Amino acid sequence: MRDAAPPHPMVPPPTGGLADSVFETAALDPTRPLLARRPDTTSSVWEHVSALELRDEVVGLAKGLVACGISPGHRVAVMARTRYEWTALCYALWAVGAEVVPIYPTSSREQVEWILGDAGCVAVVVEDEQSVMTVGSVCAALPRLRHVWQLDAGALEELAARGRFIPQATVDSLRRIVLPDSTAVVAYTSGTTGRPLGCALSHRNLASPCDTLLAGWGQTVAPPGEQGSVLAFLPFSHVYGLMIQTLCVRGGLLMGHQPDVSDEALTSALRSFRPTYFYAVPSVFEKIYKNFLRTAQQSGRGALFERAAETARDFAAACERQRLGEGPGPGFDLRLQHALYERTVYRRLRGALGGRVRRATSGGSTLNRELSLFYEGIGIYVHDGYGLTETSAAVTMQPLGREKSGTVGQALPGMDIRVADDGEILVRGPSVFQGYVGNEPASRAALRGGWLATGDLGRLDPEGYLTITGRKKDIIVTSSGKSVAPAALEHRLRMHPLIHQAVVVGDNRPCVGALITLDPDFLTHWRAHQSPQSDAPSREAREENALREEITRAVAAANSAVSRSESIRLFRVLPESFDLASGLLTPSMKLRRDVIVRTYALEIDAMYQARSRAGRTRVPDELTAWDEADNVFR
Template sequence: MREFTNPPLASAPRAGGLADAVFDHAAEDPPRVVLGRKSEETGLWRDVTAAAFRDEVLAVAKGLLAQGVRFGDRVALMSRTRYEWTLLDFALWTVGAQVVPLYPTSSAEQVFWMLHDAQVTAVVVEHEDHAMTVGSVVDRLPLLRRLWQLDGDAVGELTRAGRDLDDEVVHRHRRAVTPSSVATVIYTSGTTGRPKGCVLSHANLMFEVDTVVRRWEPVFRSRRGDEASTLLFLPLAHVFGRMVQIAAIRGRVKLGHQPSLSAAALLPDLAAFRPTFFLAVPYVFEKVFHAARRTAEREGRAGPFDKAVDVAVKYAEALEARAFGTGPGPSAGLRVQHQLFDKLVYAKVREALGGRVRHAMSGGSAMDRRLGLFFAGAGVTVFEGYGLTECSAAATANPPERTRYGTVGQAVPGTAVRIADDGEVWLRGDHVFQGYLNDPEATDAVLRDGWLATGDLGSLDEDGYLTITGRKKEILVTSGGKSVSPSRLEERVRDHPLVAQCVVVGNDRPYVAALVTLDAEAVDHWLALRDKPRLPPAELVRDPDLETEVRRAVVAANTLVSQAESIRTFRILAHQFTEEHGLLTPSLKLKRKAIEEAYAAEVEALYP
């Protein structure tokens, strides 16, 4: 199939903006709990009602106007994921401002470029370090007039500043916002070159989230007797996290915030907040799975755990086959095995996610089919999807009633997907952005007769399910002329629990090779099980047993491709690629060119 179109569920919004939902919900159901807020002092969660949130948004909006923010102004937010980000987002939208999110890990030069390019007039930062970053470039930003610091009581300062302003002044601004008004300029994290500002309107985001909430109602609506809730831990500077935030507010789902993706910080808050669903990147699901297996190994139950995984996968595969009319569903024997392991294994996995999660959505990168099947068999159905900033987040996702694991699903309603002659994925729909800020040439390069050329390569099966196979710019061509898509190989190598990251190299080289980094927690566990001493990283990577384990991962990956495309050799590195060293984007994507430059000596050693 070369093209698949999914009819829209609803027409694009004709009036209003994103902030209207806050005021409408408060008017219709004031005592309804819409957010959970964690106390910094006690660590306990408290409820925030629709009326209370409306009052906070209104108070901050009045303060923004009193402090000089005007309709159409661009205001930057630089913070981790926290309650105040959502509060500021909707307050800024209430007065008709355009929000420019900045990753909290951005360098001074990155911050300068985005504030300069977007002509930002005010900035909200999280803490003093961020304030110093902005301060270091402020002399080159003549339009920047105001800076507020969240940890310096920015919300209180704004509330006090707007105390004497009449509410109606704010509402006049809010009523002036139309669907075509610009809501946000989100800069792509970019694996190469300067970030580009994606201009998204209120209509883009409203169409996106309303479509997703309506089509995936089983995800966003809790079971009878359960309050629908989600814990947001994705960065709000990324379009995926932003979509979750807006969907929760518009969909009347209780929203909590967690600023860290680390398992040590995230798992306790999942247990305390107890969401009914969440949206995440595959990394989170991989961490939960590997942590569960390490626990089983420590307790001497690795064998039963692996058997439970096999049963979960077969059970989910049987349900998948029944959904597509190619099988009868789980056999009686498989159902008995599944029921047994549900008590012994699967319930513990669900408990690690808070105990109430039954659905999740995954995006940002590809999820291994077997991992998705395991979670489905364990009682947590993960709907994998695909999208990008230029289309307001999700463009495709697996439908609730017919999930095809290992694909990123069908076009969301109101979207068309086309595979171009060169294999590139093209998209069309009301969620496609307005263009790149101040860059008509780049805009014209990706918007073609109403279609968005994504730069990703993929294929559509007979039912319109999309599989992403790589990036056009990342295709390697060996000196022998063989084209190789590195992503499939890298994902399969990363399936091994000891592997953290993998970068395949080989452009203009005689064969394909790889740089591999290790998961420190998994390696510590592996060493403890074998009574091996902990060595400095530079010595550890030369351990022959460890090298054998990584070689197994490479051999498994090579089964996916021809011999000419296979990884011939590899090098284990002592340290992981990090965002701090400029080797990852804030959304954890590999910066291939930067990695090859940083490890030029190691790459050369792969080709003696």
């Protein structure tokens, strides 16, 4: 008989608004550090901001907002990177009953104009002069917009100064009339298939999953007796980042802000801040793994790292079978190998994240099972959860002591999940949004009898573990009528260190193909380790052949997880990555599939035409199991 997961404590429903937690913590534990900031991004010294100091700053900013005419129900956009001022201003807005409208600082002029106009914002807070110019270029089309505040020009100091003569009782009165069902945030979807939609999220929507996670999983954030700490670097413009901010403040965790997410800056911040818990999206976990591998290879220890990584995955898989009641756990030899690599490899890898992280959370999309096992094997269990903007982020979580890699866990207490006959995931619970702002038809289409139609496809196993298989709108139907979900193939392709991005194509085509971009950092490293002998032309030809063979092996490895009819038969490596500037990524770094397919229509046509001309020519050995397979480099 399998042991049941430990019961979760009952979580009382939230009362009041989200800003109340700042005032309550300040009253109960005024010296408790809640936020951490640095005098500049290069400093290794973090200055702590206590609960009392944060409350006083929130009150000062709230008074300034009142002085500027910001009232309950007014919508104020925040267009900035993840920085201390974002949090202080966010809680000040909630304290006066205003609604926060997050905007990615990388958004285009058209996106900014759409969101500010659609939400009816009366003010916008931007980070720098460039953002001021972007907003300024669309102000004429936004008659409701009355204020543009720039953080780098002292906007918060200006607000606090303007509110000096507003009594604190005014702020207290406004805060007390904020109800749990008052709208706290209007968060816009990524807009992968059209105009972004504004999701109205209430204070209850955001508080409920955070309180549930703190009650059931809060003890995993730090060792007993220590205050948990989290380095916030993902954008607060995304609901995932907003949930982390809310969770930290409600749970009394220490949160540091890291606006620069370049590899060097993030690594430095992790080493100096030393968080006890790490949260990220799958692409970050993939990047960290590739950096581990590249660093090991550069130091001549690539083979050692690969053996250690394989042992980590084997060890984690054995532990998983044991906790699920399906095996005895790691054998003696495996435990011995694991202990050896713990002393020589794993603790150094954990040191790259500051040395104190033992658990982490991945969200935004599904984490590859092999990658999840790797991290668990080196001593950092990664909880892979599921959620979306319309559910205030969290819907599922891995049950403690019953974690199952490759799934996104089970429904959070209070949440219900169904899978419809067509495979679509339906969700119901306290975190489900209030509806799309100003778009009743879209709200009715998404909310069906109290259930949110997520647009995601998945399956539930007998124990309630959810596995995400793809997006309904992303399903590819080949000319033979075969339906293919591209997500699994793309995830497996990205696991190869040379591959940065992958888009599977094949709608109304005879077979499945892929557009691939290469990781520039790892490609440079890879080229540096190729043989330097012979003249330049022959060396370049040899490198191109070796690169083609390497990518072919990556495609074959991805194909091993699917049937022949779903496998990638041909691919093209593109010379440049998909990026924001070209409009091929959303501000949340999701692929705009339709735009990519249109942009690269000629390349896709050429790829299939080359396959047709080739006929049944010689097939690379790695792909012979999948009939004809062609690859086209460009």
